[in-house]
Amino acid sequence: MGQDGRSPTNADYLLLLVTGIILGFLSALIGNVFYGILSATILALIFAICYPILNRPQSLRVSFITGGSIGLILGCLDWLISDTIFSVGSGFMFGLTRGGALGGIVGLITRASSDKQDSIITKTFLFFGSIFMGTFLGGTVGAVTGVTLGIIGTGARSVIGGIIIGSIVGGYLGSYYRKQRWIRAGVVAGAALAAVSALAGAPVAGVILGAMSGAIVPMLFVAAIGAIGGLTSRGVKAMLLEAIEAPTEMLEQGAVPFLVPALITGLIVGATSNTDGLIALPTSLTLVAALLGTLAEFGRRANTPEITPKTIIEMAMMGAENWPVTSLVKQLTTTIREKETLLNMGIQASIGIIGALIGIAFAYIALVTG
Numbered sequence: 381m382g383q384d385g386r387s388p389t390n391a392d393y394l395l396l397l398v399t400g401i402i403l404g405f406l407s408a409l410i411g412n413v414f415y416g417i418l419s420a421t422i423l424a425l426i427f428a429i430c431y432p433i434l435n436r437p438q439s440l441r442v443s444f445i446t447g448g449s450i451g452l453i454l455g456c457l458d459w460l461i462s463d464t465i466f467s468v469g470s471g472f473m474f475g476l477t478r479g480g481a482l483g484g485i486v487g488l489i490t491r492a493s494s495d496k497q498d499s500i501i502t503k504t505f506l507f508f509g510s511i512f513m514g515t516f517l518g519g520t521v522g523a524v525t526g527v528t529l530g531i532i533g534t535g536a537r538s539v540i541g542g543i544i545i546g547s548i549v550g551g552y553l554g555s556y557y558r559k560q561r562w563i564r565a566g567v568v569a570g571a572a573l574a575a576v577s578a579l580a581g582a583p584v585a586g587v588i589l590g591a592m593s594g595a596i597v598p599m600l601f602v603a604a605i606g607a608i609g610g611l612t613s614r615g616v617k618a619m620l621l622e623a624i625e626a627p628t629e630m631l632e633q634g635a636v637p638f639l640v641p642a643l644i645t646g647l648i649v650g651a652t653s654n655t656d657g658l659i660a661l662p663t664s665l666t667l668v669a670a671l672l673g674t675l676a677e678f679g680r681r682a683n684t685p686e687i688t689p690k691t692i693i694e695m696a697m698m699g700a701e702n703w704p705v706t707s708l709v710k711q712l713t714t715t716i717r718e719k720e721t722l723l724n725m726g727i728q729a730s731i732g733i734i735g736a737l738i739g740i741a742f743a744y745i746a747l748v749t750g
Contacts, residue, residue, distance in 0.1 A: 400735020479522015487514020590650015
């Protein structure tokens with residue numbers, strides 16, 4: 381058990397059991413029970429690994445419920461619409477609607493607050509203006525992501541396209557350290573991850589390639605600005621150099637408020653691009669929210685602020701002042717080696733699997749009796 385950790389309570393075990401039941405039930409509905417069992421297992425393991433290092437385990441519970449609920453709502457809506465990406469045009473509309481819906485929800489949750497003395501007109505403007513801005517920004521990123529996924533397509537073409545996008549994203553992320561070996565490592569890692577995910581098929585391909593397609597949006601935007609500036613000031617050569625260097629400078633100056641929202645939006649668009657998104661979306665957003673909740677508390681360990689659904693959304697969409705990734709990874713690595721953590725991983729993974737099996741059984745009973 382970690383130094384600041386606490387033992388899981390019955391409420392934690394119940395949360396994992398219910399999570400497994402929901403995922404198992406949904407996986408049976410789409411006819412792929414393997415993904416339900418696998419997803420429940422992964423989430424239970426993440427819960428067991430993150431739990432011991434938190435001063436406030438409530439942060440992890442809130443993150444699980446928040447991410448899972450949003451993912452479940454969006455996944456069910458997408459399942460009812462039952463649309464897919466089969467071309468560039470369909471990808472544009474698909475990403476525009478999904479990204480816009482997500483942005484609208486985010487704008488509603490993180491809407492600008494008004495003062496008591498403000499008029500009704502001002503309060504109305506702030507309310508609907510926040511939703512509009514969220515819808516516009518989310519729709520823009522979603523549309524570009526959808527177009528990218530439409531270009532990539534499926535099969536061998538998706539592998540080639542994924543390698544190109546993965547190497548670009550990985551290379552730029554590696555360039556943050558300003559060392560050639562990190563850039564090369566980023567290129568290789570990004571290309572390999574994209575290729576493996578493309579070969580794995582849905583829903584893994586949708587989640588990974590969608591996230592990469594979303595992450596490349598702010599990079600392309602900044603590169604375009606740099607290219608225009610270089611062209612107007614010093615010519616074509618400067619245009620190319622600025623286009624290449626601008627995303628790296630963006631990362632060095634603190635790109636989290638731009639990169640993370642685009643990455644999450646792309647993940648959602650990619651996850652919903654196939655029927656397995658009903659499982660992939662709640663699983664992915666639960667995982668993302670759990671990591672964000674852990675980072676939020678870990679980054680301010682002195683006063684351990686309360687984590688709420690609103691703070692989770694704000695951190696995902698607008699970034700944070702401090703992202704203690706390196707120290708968190710070290711703490712997680714230390715925690716995983718502890719015997720009590722390993723025991724909890726086994727227990728909680730078993731609970732997740734049992735929950736998934738119960739959910740699958742419920743679904744089959746409901747289908748047979750219905």
